Amino acid sequence: xxxxxxxxxxxxxxxxxxxxxxxxxxxxxxxxxxxxxxxxxxxxxxxxxxxxxxxxxxxxxxxxxxxxxxxxxxxxxxxxxxxxxxxxxxxxxxxxxxxxxxxxxxxxxxxxxxxxxxxxxxxxxxxxxxxxxxxxxxxxxxxxxxxxxxxxxxxxxxxxxxxxxxxxxxxxxxxxxxxxxxxxxxxxxxxxxxxxxxxxxxxxxxxxxxxxxxxxxxxxxxxxxxxxxxxxxxxxxxxxxxxxxxxxxxxxxxxxxxxxxxxxxxxxxxxxxxxxxxxxxxxxxxxxxxxxxxxxxxxxxxxxxxxxxxxxxxxxxxxxxxxxxxxxxxxxxxxxxxxxxxxxxxxxxxxxxxxxxxxxxxxxxxxxxxxxxxxxxxxxxxxxxxxxxxxxxxxxxxxxxxxxxxxxxxxxxxxxxxxxxxxxxxxxxxxxxxxxxxxxxxxxxxxxxxxxxxxxxxxxxxxxxxxxxxxxxxxxxxxxxxxxxxxxxxxxxxx
Amino acid sequence: xxxxxxxxxxxxxxxxxxxxxxxxxxxxxxxxxxxxxxxxxxxxxxxxxxxxxxxxxxxxxxxxxxxxxxxxxxxxxxxxxxxxxxxxxxxxxxxxxxxxxxxxxxxxxxxxxxxxxxxxxxxxxxxxxxxxxxxxxxxxxxxxxxxxxxxxxxxxxxxxxxxxxxxxxxxxxxxxxxxxxxxxxxxxxxxxxxxxxxxxxxxxxxxxxxxxxxxxxxxxxxxxxxxxxxxxxxxxxxxxxxxxxxxxxxxxxxxxxxxxxxxxxxxxxxxxxxxxxxxxxxxxxxxxxxxxxxxxxxxxxxxxxxxxxxxxxxxxxxxxxxxxxxxxxxxxxxxxxxxxxxxxxxx
Numbered sequence: 001x002x003x004x005x006x007x008x009x010x011x012x013x014x015x016x017x018x019x020x021x022x023x024x025x026x027x028x029x030x031x032x033x034x035x036x037x038x039x040x041x042x043x044x045x046x047x048x049x050x051x052x053x054x055x056x057x058x059x060x061x062x063x064x065x066x067x068x069x070x071x072x073x074x075x076x077x078x079x080x081x082x083x084x085x086x087x088x089x090x091x092x093x094x095x096x097x098x099x100x101x102x103x104x105x106x107x108x109x110x111x112x113x114x115x116x117x118x119x120x121x122x123x124x125x126x127x128x129x130x131x132x133x134x135x136x137x138x139x140x141x142x143x144x145x146x147x148x149x150x151x152x153x154x155x156x157x158x159x160x161x162x163x164x165x166x167x168x169x170x171x172x173x174x175x176x177x178x179x180x181x182x183x184x185x186x187x188x189x190x191x192x193x194x195x196x197x198x199x200x201x202x203x204x205x206x207x208x209x210x211x212x213x214x215x216x217x218x219x220x221x222x223x224x225x226x227x228x229x230x231x232x233x234x235x236x237x238x239x240x241x242x243x244x245x246x247x248x249x250x251x252x253x254x255x256x257x258x259x260x261x262x263x264x265x266x267x268x269x270x271x272x273x274x275x276x277x278x279x280x281x282x283x284x285x286x287x288x289x290x291x292x293x294x295x296x297x298x299x300x301x302x303x304x305x306x307x308x309x310x311x312x313x314x315x316x317x318x319x320x321x322x323x324x325x326x327x328x329x330x331x332x333x334x335x336x337x338x339x340x341x342x343x344x345x346x347x348x349x350x351x352x353x354x355x356x357x358x359x360x361x362x363x364x365x366x367x368x369x370x371x372x373x374x375x376x377x378x379x380x381x382x383x384x385x386x387x388x389x390x391x392x393x394x395x396x397x398x399x400x401x402x403x404x405x406x407x408x409x410x411x412x413x414x415x416x417x418x419x420x421x422x423x424x425x426x427x428x429x430x431x432x433x434x435x436x437x438x439x440x441x442x443x444x445x446x447x448x449x450x451x452x453x454x455x456x457x458x459x460x461x462x463x464x465x466x467x468x469x470x471x472x473x474x475x476x477x478x479x480x481x482x483x484x485x486x487x488x489x490x491x492x493x494x495x
Numbered sequence: 496x497x498x499x500x501x502x503x504x505x506x507x508x509x510x511x512x513x514x515x516x517x518x519x520x521x522x523x524x525x526x527x528x529x530x531x532x533x534x535x536x537x538x539x540x541x542x543x544x545x546x547x548x549x550x551x552x553x554x555x556x557x558x559x560x561x562x563x564x565x566x567x568x569x570x571x572x573x574x575x576x577x578x579x580x581x582x583x584x585x586x587x588x589x590x591x592x593x594x595x596x597x598x599x600x601x602x603x604x605x606x607x608x609x610x611x612x613x614x615x616x617x618x619x620x621x622x623x624x625x626x627x628x629x630x631x632x633x634x635x636x637x638x639x640x641x642x643x644x645x646x647x648x649x650x651x652x653x654x655x656x657x658x659x660x661x662x663x664x665x666x667x668x669x670x671x672x673x674x675x676x677x678x679x680x681x682x683x684x685x686x687x688x689x690x691x692x693x694x695x696x697x698x699x700x701x702x703x704x705x706x707x708x709x710x711x712x713x714x715x716x717x718x719x720x721x722x723x724x725x726x727x728x729x730x731x732x733x734x735x736x737x738x739x740x741x742x743x744x745x746x747x748x749x750x751x752x753x754x755x756x757x758x759x760x761x762x763x764x765x766x767x768x769x770x771x772x773x774x775x776x777x778x779x780x781x782x783x784x785x786x787x788x789x790x791x792x793x794x795x796x797x798x799x800x801x802x803x804x805x806x807x808x809x810x811x812x813x814x815x816x817x818x819x820x821x822x823x824x825x826x827x828x829x830x831x832x833x834x835x836x837x838x839x840x841x842x
Contacts, residue, residue, distance in 0.1 A: 044573075048555055051801065137697070138700065138701050140701075141697075141698065141701050141703045142698070142703060182662065184661065184662035184663060184687060184688045184689075185663060185687050185688035186663060187662070187663035187664060187687075187839055194614055194615065195615075196576060196577045196580055196581055196584065196615045197576070199576065199577040199578075199580070199615070200575075200576055200577065268693060268694060268697055318697070322696075322697065322700065322717075322722075323716050323717070324693045324694075324696060324697045325693055331691075331693065335552065338804060338805045339801075339804070339805075341804060343716045343719075344716070409572070409574070410576075449688040449689075449690070452688050453686060453688050453689065453698075453703075456657075456684075456686045456688075457657060457686055457698070457703045457704055458703070
């Protein structure tokens with residue numbers, strides 16, 4: 001069996017496989033950088049090409065593309081305040097302020113390092129847990145998903161730096177927005193005003209582009225100054241290396257957030273968007289100087305980036321073990337499995353150990369190489385931060401419009417993006433937190449569905465399940481440790 | 496006044512255009528055959544669901560075959576939204592009937608939305624230019640390997656038999672309702688709200704719910720590996736891939752006429768399966784040409800082998816036959832109310 005594992009890993013060092021991986025990565029980077037497009041779009045485009053390809057080659061292409069696309073998305077989040085993909089929205093909380101202060105290079109360095117090592121972490125966990133894959137996935141059901149989503153919602157209060165009350169209001173409004181659309185449990189339409197467009201709710205891409213991209217563009221146009229407000233922009237290789245070192249400086253944060261990402265990735269359905277925010281909130285809570293988060297703090301970039309990349313390794317677990325996708329990307333990749341003639345599931349692990357390990361190797365290598373390529377390109381990409389705002393702003397607006405349109409070819413998506421953009425700008429002026437609204441929007445309806453499913457399937461006893469209890473306890477302490485700590489100190493002193 | 500050289504030139508060109516416009520000079524175009532019409536053109540194939548899903552796969556697997564047969568470039572365009580409504584509405588109201596736009600659809604959804612008077616429906620499904628049915632979809636009701644209730648006897652005796660659904664629509668509920676109705680399960684209780692078919696299957700595996708009904712194709716891997724156990728096929732006949740599994744009719748040979756009426760109605764609706772169509776008003780010659788192309792394309796071995804890899808089987812029905820089937824679909828207001836109750840509220 002060990003020879004199989006070794007063969008599997010070595011098989012990726014075939015010239016054709018590497019070439020296809022490289023090609024996929026280039027496509028992925030471009031897609032990630034363009035706002036509105038993402039790895040999912042890339043998979044849809046590339047999957048027809050995979051018909052008839054040998055399996056390792058097929059997956060080198062697809063996974064190379066997918067790994068690289070999320071890194072491309074980080075670049076736009078950091079440089080332009082536009083998340084390239086949903087999970088990147090957490091990156092811009094500290095990534096963009098770092099760019100504004102002239103430290104774009106360092107932020108990019110952190111992002112790339114986190115991508116490489118986060119992906120490595122997820123891949124290693126995946127490899128190590130091979131024998132346990134099925135029991136792990138079987139332990140997670142709707143109650144566990146509900147608690148994780150609830151934790152994510154609880155972190156909304158943590159995110160808001162200015163005023164927790166305003167943060168909660170924003171989050172609440174985001175939750176309300178998430179309820180628009182077809183409600184799966186009851187079969188009713190909510191707040192759709194009989195419009196087909198709103199049947200599926202407010203779309204993710206117009207929301208992300210509108211909420212974050214448009215206010216940034218408006219600010220740029222109105223102020224006229226470039227994104228980077230510092231006199232000197234530090235964006236040389238040594239700055240990126242500085243960011244690289246940040247990962248090792250904050251290794252505890254890295255390990256914490258990669259673990260969070262991997263665990264959340266294992267749970268099918270909860271989605272990668274949750275991972276980045278829970279990681280960010282946890283890192284802030286665990287940090288010695290939480291008030292620095294949101295102002296351009298390196299840990300604030302490290303946290304979401306490591307979790308997002310570790311998540312994909314975790315998401316492969318249910319995909320391989322059961323053929324049940326752990327993330328949206330894995331869902332499309334499942335189709336690729338079937339096209340090359342493989343069936344994910346226990347039989348795959350038994351009969352194709354070598355291929356499974358070559359997948360792990362591709363995942364790791366794709367992340368690492370993607371970082372390297374992007375690092376080389378970064379010095380050129382960073383130049384955008386010096387472009388005057390009167391030019392950059394309109395360019396961003398155009399990118400937002402194109403990105404919104406590219407999702408489904410529906411002009412209403414563009415209209416939504418701009419309406420949400422107006423909301424986002426108003427919120428920014430009134431100091432309400434956009435990230436809080438975004439998090440509420442992502443998690444609100446999800447929490448509702450999981451809560452209902454848990455109750456229907458298990459009754460209130462669902463709260464007594466072991467993993468659920470553990471998560472509740474961890475969550476409670478993590479959110480309240482400050483005043484709990486003071487409480488214990490006081491009792492300690494009294495005794 | 497002397498006219499300038501430019502003026503003379505323009506005058507000459509204008510005369511040429513005016514004169515040319517009056518001369519009938521296109522006998523070749525009038526005699527162009529339909530086959531020639533398609534060569535070199537772009538045929539847009541609308542898929543009203545997201546990329547990667549079952550309907551998308553069918554369209555993308557058939558597209559190269561259609562391209563080869565017609566000489567046109569076939570482009571699959573996804574238009575997801577409203578569970579297919581966005582695509583159907585587009586094909587009825589906006590797509591041009593010039594024979595260059597076709598679509599694939601889940602006819603069941605299209606028909607039910609229309610029969611249940613969904614206010615967002617802008618089409619009359621009987622007026623579409625139907626080009627042929629690609630497949631019916633066999634649905635199978637299954638329980639998990641570790642389920643507490645595995646035989647029909649155990650299922651009937653269960654205090655509460657939980658059945659998973661993703662979203663609580665009429666179409667999704669049909670397989671479940673047919674099974675529960677046929678087996679006369681008063682203890683059946685639907686647990687709806689799962690994000691998708693994967694989550695539904697996982698819930699059955701972990702024991703969160705007791706069973707579910709989805710297409711055989713989507714359950715195939717798990718059925719083969721024994722993680723899911725098939726209980727009954729939801730359809731009028733046994734499935735080719737599961738010859739030992741009884742149909743829901745066989746579960747209850749003495750089904751009362753009232754129940755049988757509903758089961759018949761539901762399985763007929765289910766049999767409308769996947770179909771290809773064009774906007775209303777496509778000229779007869781182009782429609783017939785496309786019908787012939789589809790009929791040939793589904794026989795292409797490259798197509799069938801790729802489809803079969805994912806457990807999709809072609810069950811072709813000609814456009815003429817299919818149109819007849821669709822014409823016969825209709826509900827009296829009383830039937831409509833009762834069917835809605837059965838599909839959405841009873842369990």
